[in-house]
Every structure is written in structure tokens, then in C-alpha cells.
Amino acid sequence: MKNAPVISSYELALACVDFLWKQDAALRSLGLERLSIKAGQVTVAMTVLPAMVNGLGITHGGAIFAFADSAFSLACNTLVSSRSSSSIGRMTASDFRWTFNRHLLREAHCADVTLTR
Numbered sequence: 001m002k003n004a005p006v007i008s009s010y011e012l013a014l015a016c017v018d019f020l021w022k023q024d025a026a027l028r029s030l031g032l033e034r035l036s037i038k039a040g041q042v043t044v045a046m047t048v049l050p051a052m053v054n055g056l057g058i059t060h061g062g063a064i065f066a067f068a069d070s071a072f073s074l075a076c077n078t079l080v081s082s083r084s085s086s087s088i089g090r091m092t093a094s095d096f097r098w099t100f101n102r103h104l105l106r107e108a109h110c111a112d113v114t115l116t117r
Contacts, residue, residue: 009039013078042074075110
């Protein structure tokens with residue numbers, strides 16, 4: 001393929017994130033903001049919405065987990081061409097060390113640290 005267009009790793013990462021953003025209604029429903037996109041890394045922000053607050057007045061753990069899982073998904077899938085397939089998480093754990101207050105903006109930075117499967 002002599003005339004194949006050359007695409008930078010940044011352009012590929014951005015295209016992968018754009019594709020997932022359009023296809024994933026759950027991700028879009030969180031109201032995330034993209035702060036930084038690189039091959040294998042993303043930083044996103046989420047503002048805690050009223051629907052994400054539990055009966056105790058703090059952010060529901062499911063919303064926090066969905067936030068982290070969405071950032072993880074975006075980071076892992078920015079390298080899709082080097083893997084020739086999409087990536088999903090098989091196992092995860094959460095450690096809630098602090099609570100999120102209502103209307104607070106939080107950032108999540110995720111990086112794919114290994115390409116092994």
C-alpha cells in the first residue's frame with residue numbers, strides 16, 4: 001500500500017475517542033469533558049449532576065465507577081490499530097477513598113500501561 005495515508009498517533013487516538021463518543025450513549029450520558037487525548041492516555045472531567053447523588057447527599061458509587069470505567073475504555077481504545085481489535089476490561093476494583101460532593105468537577109486520568117492480552 002504505497003499510497004496509504006499516514007496518520008499520526010495523536011490523530012488516530014482522537015479518531016478512536018471520537019468514534020467511541022458517538023457510539024456509546026452511556027459515556028455521553030455522564031456529561032464528560034475531554035481534557036487531554038494521547039495514544040494510550042486520556043484525561044476526562046465529570047461534573048457531578050443531581051441525578052448522580054445518592055440519598056446521603058454524596059455521589060453514588062455507581063456514577064464514580066462509570067466515570068472511571070469510561071476513562072479506562074477511552075484510554076485503552078486509543079491504541080486500537082496496534083491491537084487490531086477493540087479492548088474491554090475483564091476485571092476491575094474500586095477503592096473509594098473520598099466522597100464526591102454535588103456539582104464538584106473531578107478529573108480522571110487513565111493510561112494503558114501494557115499491550116499484553
